[in-house]
Amino acid sequence: MQKVLGERFTVLAVNHPMGNFLDAFYHTGYYYTFVGIMQVLAALLLLIPRTVVLGALIYLPIILNICILSLAVRFDGSQITSPLMLCAVLFLLCWNYHSIKHIFPFNYLQVNSVLPKKEELTKRFPLKFFTGVFAVVLFVVFHTRLFYDIMPRNSYSDCITQCTTENDKGCYTFCDCIHKQGKSLEICLEELNNVP
Structure with missing residues (x-):
């Protein structure tokens, strides 16, 4: 709603x-x-x-963009939540595949034989599904936390908490x-790699 009202949504x-991007984004006007x-x-x-499929189709490019942006600039604020939200919208689209399958140029007979119709679903507790969801959540959390060796964090004081020792010159740099x-993330990472 802050975007709709024309207000900034970050400090x-x-x-x-990420602050640089969001500042430029704010100045794009309408x-x-x-x-x-x-x-x-x-x-x-x-x-x-009744409108969940349309909502998911609208939300997919939005959350995909946020997810890629968060990972590209190593933003702590949505580095875990945006991939999980992307997984959630993909799940919604898969769950409602029977409603959108006709827009894809696939062989419908093959698709119908592989996927169960919505009426055929049982009310048993879906252990496999929740196990899969749990595995995806664990993968996203561990992957986003261990993927980068250094992150900009949200402030200078947060950033230097990653420095292991006071002599960690590269981290402080x-x-x-x-x-x-x-400076840009690429330039700072290049400077980090050049520190002996």
């Missing part, structure tokens, strides 16, 4: 890679408001069972580069 410094309207519309459509000098 990240412009020096932070595009910023349009994205907010589409997010609210998708949320409302997802709440109504990276945090200073991002938060105090305001």
Whole structure:
């Protein structure tokens, strides 16, 4: 709703890679408001069972963009939640595949023989499904936490908490580069790699 109302939705410094992006995004004018309207519309459509497929189709490109952006700039704020939200919308689309399968140029007979019809689903506790969901959540959490050796974090003080010792020159150089000098993530990572 903050986007719809034309307000900023973050207090990240412009020096932070995500803060820089969000500041530029805020200054796009009606595009910023349009994205907010589409997010609210998708949320409302997802709440109504009859329109859940339309809501999921609208939300898919939005959350895919947020997910890729969060991973690209190593943003702590949505690094775990956005991949999980992407998985959730993909699950909704798979669950409602019978409603959207006709837009795909596949052989419908093969698809119908592989996927059960909605009426054939049982009320048994879906142990396999919840085991799979649990495995995906664990994978996302561990992958996002262990994938990067250093992150910009949200502030300089948060960033230097990653530095293992006071002599970790590379870590301090990276945090200073991002938060105090305001250089891009690529330049700061290059400087980090050049520190002996």
